[in-house]
Amino acid sequence: MPSHEYNEESIIWEKTIILYTLIEPDLFEKNIGTLKKYLHTFGRETNQGEVVLEYDGQLFSIIEYNYDDK
Amino acid sequence: MTKKIINSGPAKRKVGPNFVAKALGAESTGITIDVKQGPIALLTINKILSKELKSTGGRPRLVGTTNNRKKVPFYKGDWEKLEKLANHIKGKNGHSVSAAQLASIMIHDKLTDF
Numbered sequence: 001m002p003s004h005e006y007n008e009e010s011i012i013w014e015k016t017i018i019l020y021t022l023i024e025p026d027l028f029e030k031n032i033g034t035l036k037k038y039l040h041t042f043g044r045e046t047n048q049g050e051v052v053l054e055y056d057g058q059l060f061s062i063i064e065y066n067y068d069d070k
Numbered sequence: 071m072t073k074k075i076i077n078s079g080p081a082k083r084k085v086g087p088n089f090v091a092k093a094l095g096a097e098s099t100g101i102t103i104d105v106k107q108g109p110i111a112l113l114t115i116n117k118i119l120s121k122e123l124k125s126t127g128g129r130p131r132l133v134g135t136t137n138n139r140k141k142v143p144f145y146k147g148d149w150e151k152l153e154k155l156a157n158h159i160k161g162k163n164g165h166s167v168s169a170a171q172l173a174s175i176m177i178h179d180k181l182t183d184f
């Protein structure tokens with residue numbers, strides 16, 4: 001998603017990488033904090049205005065990057 | 071003739087989207103879809119249509135395309151998928167896009183990879 005510096009008229013073309021994987025439910029729940037850390041760090045360090053993810057046919061948005069290692 | 075393998079084992083439980091959203095600090099956008107098409111891909115197509123599908127009084131045209139039509143053979147079922155997708159987009163966002171125009175967008179997008 002484009003940074004908040006771009007206005008709604010801009011189309012930003014980016015190359016993306018899609019990874020597909022199977023998940024084991026118990027392990028996924030136990031380690032979901034690792035995924036949160038990745039998404040929030042990605043959003044913050046690459047200055048993304050918003051990080052979106054698709055899960056189970058729904059689109060979710062992360063706007064506040066508040067993951068804290070401490 | 072290939073045999074179909076059927077997995078008759080117990081299904082794994084699903085991890086609910088609300089749990090995932092809360093755990094990741096994410097909020098629902100309210101966007102769901104009926105067809106098996108990624109919302110992100112649809113968002114991209116909708117953004118392109120908002121910008122490039124223009125009408126000068128008649129049928130909307132994609133800005134930058136020519137009137138020079140080419141014959142393109144399709145794999146079985148693909149044209150029907152395009153028509154279904156065009157109807158979905160028209161219903162959800164109001165963009166009056168044809169199956170052929172969607173094909174044009176997708177081909178143009180993929181060609182930029184080369």
